[in-house]
Amino acid sequence: MPPTPALNSSSAALAAARGRIAPAYDAGLFRESGHAACDALADHLARSLANEGPVLNWHAPADNVAAAAAALRGEPAGSPDDIAGRVRGLIETALSRGQNLHSPRYIGHQVPASVPIAGLFDAVGSVTNQPMAIYEMGPFVSAAEEACVAALGAKLGYAPGTFAGFVTHGGSLANTTCLLTARNVLFKECWENGVPRTGPAPVIVAHGESHYCMARAAGLLGLGTRQVVKAALNDRRQIDPVRLDETLTGLRAEGVPIVAVAAGACATPVGAFDDLNAVADVCEKHHVWLHVDAAHGGAAAFSPKHRHLLDGVERADSVIWDAHKMLFVPALCAFVFYKNREHRFEAFRQDAPYLFDPSDPGLAEHDSGMKTLECTKRAAALGLWGTWATFGEGLFRDLVDVTFALARSLYEKLSAAEDFEPLNDPQCNIVAFRHVPDFLKDADDATLGRFQHDLRRDLVRSGRFYIVPTAKDGVPALRCTVMNPLTTEAHLDELMNELRTRGRRLGGHDE
Amino acid sequence: MPPTPALNSSSAALAAARGRIAPAYDAGLFRESGHAACDALADHLARSLANEGPVLNWHAPADNVAAAAAALRGEPAGSPDDIAGRVRGLIETALSRGQNLHSPRYIGHQVPASVPIAGLFDAVGSVTNQPMAIYEMGPFVSAAEEACVAALGAKLGYAPGTFAGFVTHGGSLANTTCLLTARNVLFKECWENGVPRTGPAPVIVAHGESHYCMARAAGLLGLGTRQVVKAALNDRRQIDPVRLDETLTGLRAEGVPIVAVAAGACATPVGAFDDLNAVADVCEKHHVWLHVDAAHGGAAAFSPKHRHLLDGVERADSVIWDAHKMLFVPALCAFVFYKNREHRFEAFRQDAPYLFDPSDPGLAEHDSGMKTLECTKRAAALGLWGTWATFGEGLFRDLVDVTFALARSLYEKLSAAEDFEPLNDPQCNIVAFRHVPDFLKDADDATLGRFQHDLRRDLVRSGRFYIVPTAKDGVPALRCTVMNPLTTEAHLDELMNELRTRGRRLGGHDE
Structure with a gap:
């Protein structure tokens, strides 16, 4: 007996669905997409580690959400040949709007410029789902x-x-x-x-x-x-x-x-x-x-x-x-x-x-x-x-030693400067401080605190550095964690100068 | 004034540490390692998706822990040239001892044979740490x-x-x-x-x-x-x-x-x-x-x-x-x-x-x-x-339709068989059942339940299929979730036959 039309049509529909699913599970397309993904990531890392481009690619939330949503609404990759290119394009969109933790000018949260190869091992768990x-x-x-x-x-x-x-x-x-x-x-x-x-x-x-x-x-x-x-x-x-x-x-x-x-x-x-x-x-x-x-x-x-x-x-x-x-x-x-x-x-x-x-x-x-x-x-x-x-475990020792030492340098630089006030003698790689330019020497706490907040936001959205807010005794302050081993003393000098320049402008004291 | 010996030595030590850290952050070595990682994963996926090799590479915990610990104690990659090869070797160790969710014979937990390319997007978050x-x-x-x-x-x-x-x-x-x-x-x-x-x-x-x-x-x-x-x-x-x-x-x-x-x-x-x-x-x-x-x-x-x-x-x-x-x-x-x-x-x-x-x-x-x-x-x-x-979102529709339909097929096959007892009329892609061979037709619940447990363990450790235990009314049973869209009716037939063969052997009824 031939199959009933209903069953037949259902089988045909399922066979078609299986056909549409196949490219998502094709090992060859995965390989090609994987190479494209690694190339996009390697290019991005090379730029970030070489201190090129902004730390933070600032876009307002509504703008980023619109871009992310548009990608979901777009036409899917038209043919298997398009998949690797589509993957690379989407990754580049994400990277161009992201935070570049691998920039030596990222010295913010207690979140590191992670060893990039660590992410490849993470990917083993992700790709094979374990x-x-x-x-x-x-x-x-x-x-x-x-x-x-x-x-x-x-x-x-x-x-x-x-x-x-x-x-x-x-x-x-x-x-x-x-x-x-x-x-x-x-x-x-x-x-x-x-x-x-x-x-x-x-x-x-x-x-x-x-x-x-x-x-x-x-x-x-x-x-x-x-x-x-x-x-x-x-x-x-x-x-x-x-x-x-x-x-x-x-x-x-x-x-x-x-x-x-x-x-x-x-x-x-x-x-x-x-x-x-x-x-x-x-x-x-x-x-x-x-x-x-x-x-x-x-x-x-x-x-x-x-x-x-x-x-x-x-x-x-x-x-x-x-x-x-x-x-x-x-x-x-x-x-x-x-x-x-x-x-x-x-x-x-x-x-x-x-x-x-x-x-x-x-x-x-x-x-x-x-x-x-x-x-x-x-x-x-x-x-x-x-x-x-x-x-080897020596890497972890080196990462601790280098980042802790650089934070000490930052503390020493801040201490030596007239217009900076470190707020802790660092035991590790975290340094809190305030920038106190001449024109704020006699400011009250509220004014001084607001200045730190505004200065940080101005700096961070410029993409020049990434540092974070904190407070001491209820008064806002600034805070760095040295979390990229490629950050050097030269970057710290640049940070202080950048804060000075932006601070003058914010305070209306730009020459 | 020349630097004091102490400072000098400390700087030299830090410079040496920076030198040792550098390969871990080298974009070129990352690219090479990334391609090696993708190749290892693609080869693995090709084998799994083609239904080759075991589903589960069973090793006792102590054996796997020893292998994982040995890798931590080994000498680190000797030179930058070794890194990509080391990464690939470690990944192959992990894959050769893992669970192959992408095998069409994985029909166990409610954890899918995930779309492999999804793992590449996950890797963007991992590699750049976001x-x-x-x-x-x-x-x-x-x-x-x-x-x-x-x-x-x-x-x-x-x-x-x-x-x-x-x-x-x-x-x-x-x-x-x-x-x-x-x-x-x-x-x-x-x-x-x-x-x-x-x-x-x-x-x-x-x-x-x-x-x-x-x-x-x-x-x-x-x-x-x-x-x-x-x-x-x-x-x-x-x-x-x-x-x-x-x-x-x-x-x-x-x-x-x-x-x-x-x-x-x-x-x-x-x-x-x-x-x-x-x-x-x-x-x-x-x-x-x-x-x-x-x-x-x-x-x-x-x-x-x-x-x-x-x-x-x-x-x-x-x-x-x-x-x-x-x-x-x-x-x-x-x-x-x-x-x-x-x-x-x-x-x-x-x-x-x-x-x-x-x-x-x-x-x-x-x-x-x-x-x-x-x-x-x-x-x-x-x-x-x-x-x-x-x-595109059509992929999710297709994945639901195909896996739900295949679970229904499994239910129908189990219902039609004399020696299987389905325990639910599936609303989705989950089917619970028991294998009840002739020699257990009159067995009490304890015997029947123990048989399901032993049968599953025997099957799973053989690497032939991956299914999971469950219970109904306190009596152990078997359970499948169709979580790989490349699983077909032929695999389901093979599962039932494999359970029959292993069941006879377990029960001492092997011819």
């Missing part, structure tokens, strides 16, 4: 993450086999996961029954200038953002251990449950590293969970010259460390560590029998979904693994 | 995300300008963010003061087979995993609206606060789409927040043939939709939508003045960090944007 909720879905990428956890944990000073670790999507999620674990460990029934409803409300005691994600974690975890107690700081903006002791003593006296003390290595505004041994002593005395946010500073562990900044980190109950900061791999690749290996399943106590196979329970040890918020998780550690395996 | 906490850090990638939000929101049936949306790292985080918003909207002071400590404990009412992240969200948010009330299901494993009404009526009568009702479009185990209009009617009657997890099924919006599965989705207060599922882009790219645009800042109410510049407050609208858990966020929407702009 999510890893369970080991068998991403066996080698799971293993690469485990190898990185072991290697970084050793750098932090943990003994093999005693600690646990994994990668998650960013420092905010990593800090939240650690505080969740601390909450669940402190309140045994909290995961199942919710935040205790009796007794004084619990608090988190955090570095007085901790990242905003600490307060957010308190909001998220049902504790409340107002339940974050700010630890008092000394004049280097580090936690003052004596006053921390007083704070914890006071809380204990009132019977207030303390979920954790969150220290910084380093804190964001000026890169202040807490004295971790002193803080750990206080936490041990009061039997409080110590969490260390080493998102930025963890990398000091690779440098014999700067390792001392982390002394005591191995005493913390939990630590986070972003490889996408000072290990110079692309975002996101944030490591969570627990000193006590037993804590690895405390954040998310959950059965998921359809994922985690009871016929081989030992495998769950390697199933990332048991430990992380992510179920489907991208192969986030592959960029670090590949970079490390290509260039 | 995080986007604030608009000016990733202006074009922020805009590409906004353009995708607008386009997908329109597909869901929202009117332009009335809704809000953004991308976050995975469905679990997306669902958690929506439930966090619902919690904060219901309890006005909860973000700042914590979960209310008086009155009956609040609940979330979720589809009886919702993804495990729903219960996890309740644990995370301080509500407690036990506070998830399972909505009763009908015989197609959809929420029964009449019984949902009774449940909500009962909770209201007891004064229990209801954070949200979480429906599925579709739920994970068998891909059941709830009747969203019926559920929305009940939620409206009781004034309860309706959340829809459309992580998998959102893509039906692209297919005229299957669009009806989502009827009513535009009435939900919040919706999530993973592009890294049925839009076939690499993980992770999960969209969150709020029907009411005013809710976009409710999840995370937080000042971060050093990031969000008060001198241009309108820009905060485009700063993703105001709405997402991530501060530094990777350019997660670029893969979707580039794929859409290259191939």
Whole structure:
């Protein structure tokens, strides 16, 4: 019997659909498109690294959104022959409107001019799609993450086999996961029954200038953002251990449950590293969970010259460390560590029998979904693994040493100048400062602060440099993080001169 | 005066470090490495797509971890000339030990054989590192995300300008963010003061087979995993609206606060789409927040043939939709939508003045960090944007139509076979079933379930097919998701025969 017309037509429609899909999965077209993509990226990198063109290609949001939306509405590539050209054209559109982190004049956020080849390893995970909720879905990428956890944990000073670790999507999620674990460990029934409803409300005691994600974690975890107690700081903006002791003593006296003390290595505004041994002593005395946010500073562990900044980190109950900061791999690749290996399943106590196979329970040890918020998780550690395996760990030492040293140079230049005021003696590669030209020597704080804001916006939108805003004692200021190892002293001199020129113009003092 | 020896030596050390760093940032070496990487990936894709080699290259975790760790301990590439070869070798190591999602015999998790070219667009974000906490850090990638939000929101049936949306790292985080918003909207002071400590404990009412992240969200948010009330299901494993009404009526009568009702479009185990209009009617009657997890099924919006599965989705207060599922882009790219645009800042109410510049407050609208858990966020929407702009939206329609149709074929084949038992009449591309050979016709549930587990593990480790475990009524079963459009009916026939052969051997009935 011949097929019915309906079935026939449906089959024909499906066959046509398969025909239209085929070019998207053609290996030859992928190869051609991949070469075109790499060429576009290499050309872009060559220009950026050679200090050509703007740092930021500024366009107002509406303009960029219109360009991005137009690409979605356009006719698709007409034939397979067009695909590689289309891919290259779209990439060039994106690059021509983007932020050029690889420019030596990008010295802004704690986001690096990442090692470009790291992005190629990331692309292996992307192109072949290797999510890893369970080991068998991403066996080698799971293993690469485990190898990185072991290697970084050793750098932090943990003994093999005693600690646990994994990668998650960013420092905010990593800090939240650690505080969740601390909450669940402190309140045994909290995961199942919710935040205790009796007794004084619990608090988190955090570095007085901790990242905003600490307060957010308190909001998220049902504790409340107002339940974050700010630890008092000394004049280097580090936690003052004596006053921390007083704070914890006071809380204990009132019977207030303390979920954790969150220290910084380093804190964001000026890169202040807490004295971790002193803080750990206080936490041990009061039997409080110590969490260390080493998102930025963890990398000091690779440098014999700067390792001392982390002394005591191995005493913390939990630590986070972003490889996408000072290990110079692309975002996101944030490591969570627990000193006590037993804590690895405390954040998310959950059965998921359809994922985690009871016929081989030992495998769950390697199933990332048991430990992380992510179920489907991208192969986030592959960029670090590949970079490390290509260039060796000495690269990370060199990157730390060079960028930390250059920030010190910037501090010295600012200190030596009459019209600049550094706001911290940098422990790492973060320098906060203000430009105070002659005509603002006697300005009030509001005027001085507004000037910093306006000056930065003028500079950044010009594309000449990328630096970021900050504040000290409530007064706006400027901030640099040296995050491109190709930035040199000459660029720093140019930055200061550029700020002077633009400042004069903004203040109406242009000659 | 000549420099002091100390300074001189330090400068020399830094110059040497800069020399060692240089190859990692050389644009020419990047180009060469990029071509080598693309060639390795193209060769791998060609083999996988041509149905050659195993689906899963199974190695025990210890073996893979040893291989990954050895690469970290090896000597770095000796000279710049070695770099491209080293990169290619490392990539080949990763691929030879990985999961081949592009094999037509991969029909397992709800993770696709992604469009390979999508990974190239992802790589643009990785290689040039375009995080986007604030608009000016990733202006074009922020805009590409906004353009995708607008386009997908329109597909869901929202009117332009009335809704809000953004991308976050995975469905679990997306669902958690929506439930966090619902919690904060219901309890006005909860973000700042914590979960209310008086009155009956609040609940979330979720589809009886919702993804495990729903219960996890309740644990995370301080509500407690036990506070998830399972909505009763009908015989197609959809929420029964009449019984949902009774449940909500009962909770209201007891004064229990209801954070949200979480429906599925579709739920994970068998891909059941709830009747969203019926559920929305009940939620409206009781004034309860309706959340829809459309992580998998959102893509039906692209297919005229299957669009009806989502009827009513535009009435939900919040919706999530993973592009890294049925839009076939690499993980992770999960969209969150709020029907009411005013809710976009409710999840995370937080000042971060050093990031969000008060001198241009309108820009905060485009700063993703105001709405997402991530501060530094990777350019997660670029893969979707580039794929859409290259191939047009028709590609997504075709991918839905082809994979849904093939799952129906599998269901029909299983139904027609004496020795297979399909467990759902598929609404999409998910089919659960059991293999019940003659010798197990009278087996008890425990024996039958153990057989499914053992059979799957045997099959999967052989590398012949990749399918996943599930359960129905507590008895283990098998499950396929058709996630590669190059899978054909012939592969499905082969799967059934492979299960028969391996089943006989496992049962000791091999001839």
